Amino acid sequence: MVGVLATVFLYLGACSIQKEGSTKVNDKPAEELTLYVVRHGKTMLNTTDRVQGWSDAVLTPEGEKVVMAAGKGLADVEFQSAYSSDSGRAIQTADLILAENNKKNVELKTDKRLREFNFGSYEGDLNHTMWQDIADDNGVTLEEFMKDMSPESFANSVAKLDKEKVEKGANWAAEDYKTITTRLTEGLNEIVKEESKKNGSGNVLITSHGLSIAALLDTLFDGFEVPEGGLKNSSVSIIKYKDGKYKLESVNDLSYVEKGQKEN
Numbered sequence: 001m002v003g004v005l006a007t008v009f010l011y012l013g014a015c016s017i018q019k020e021g022s023t024k025v026n027d028k029p030a031e032e033l034t035l036y037v038v039r040h041g042k043t044m045l046n047t048t049d050r051v052q053g054w055s056d057a058v059l060t061p062e063g064e065k066v067v068m069a070a071g072k073g074l075a076d077v078e079f080q081s082a083y084s085s086d087s088g089r090a091i092q093t094a095d096l097i098l099a100e101n102n103k104k105n106v107e108l109k110t111d112k113r114l115r116e117f118n119f120g121s122y123e124g125d126l127n128h129t130m131w132q133d134i135a136d137d138n139g140v141t142l143e144e145f146m147k148d149m150s151p152e153s154f155a156n157s158v159a160k161l162d163k164e165k166v167e168k169g170a171n172w173a174a175e176d177y178k179t180i181t182t183r184l185t186e187g188l189n190e191i192v193k194e195e196s197k198k199n200g201s202g203n204v205l206i207t208s209h210g211l212s213i214a215a216l217l218d219t220l221f222d223g224f225e226v227p228e229g230g231l232k233n234s235s236v237s238i239i240k241y242k243d244g245k246y247k248l249e250s251v252n253d254l255s256y257v258e259k260g261q262k263e264n
Contacts, residue, residue: 036074036238038237040208042066050127067234078202081195081198085110086114090209116210118173120166185216237250
C-alpha cells in the first residue's frame with residue numbers, strides 16, 4: 001500500500017448487485033449482510049514511506065497494537081465469516097482482529113482479488129519518486145497533483161508510466177483502474193453471493209488495503225469521495241447488503257480503535 005497515498009477496495013454470479021437506489025422484489029423479507037471492511041495495520045514499508053502494493057511487509061509493533069485495539073473495539077460484533085487479501089499484512093490484520101474478537105474458530109479465507117493496486121516497477125521505491133514522476137508526466141507541480149489526484153487518475157497514471165519501464169517477465173505490470181476495480185468488485189460480489197446463500201444475514205469481516213477499499217467504494221457508490229488524507233490504517237468502513245443492493249453506512253471509522261484503546 002502506498003503510505004501517504006493510502007489516503008480501499010468486490011461481482012455477483014447468479015444476480016447483479018445494484019447501487020443504492022435500485023430495488024428488487026422478493027417473496028420473503030430481505031435479509032441483511034453487514035460487511036466490516038478494514039484497512040490493514042501500519043507496516044514497515046508504510047513507516048519508511050515506500051510504495052507498497054503487491055509487495056509486502058509485516059506490521060510494525062505499533063501497527064499490531066492498533067489493530068488489536070480495533071479487534072477489542074469490535075469484540076461485540078459476532079463475525080460469522082472472515083475474508084482477506086492474500087497479502088501478509090492483511091492476513092496478519094485479520095488474524096489479530098479475530099483473536100481479540102474470540103473468533104479463532106472462524107476460518108479466514110484469502111482472495112488475491114482483494115489485493116492493493118499493483119504498481120509494477122515502482123514497487124518498493126520511494127513514494128515521492130513515483131508521485132513526482134506522475135506530476136512531471138502530467139505537466140503539473142507535485143502539490144497540484146496531490147490536490148487533484150483521485151484513485152482512478154492515480155492508477156491510470158502509474159500504469160501509463162510503468163509501460164515504459166517494466167521489463168518483460170521481470171515484474172507484473174502496473175494495473176490500470178478498470179483492471180483493479182473489476183477484480184475488486186468480482187471478489188466482493190462473490191463473497192456476498194456465498195454468504196447470502198450460506199447464512200442469508202450476519203456480520204462479515206473483510207481486510208484489504210487503503211487504495212483498494214477507496215476504489216471499491218468509489219465504484220459501488222455514486223458521489224463517494226476519498227476522505228482527506230486517505231483511509232487510515234485499521235480504520236473500518238461498513239457496507240450493508242440487502243435485497244440486491246449495497247448501502248454505505250460508514251467510512252474510515254476509527255471509533256473501534258479508540259474504544260479498544262480505552263479498554264486497555
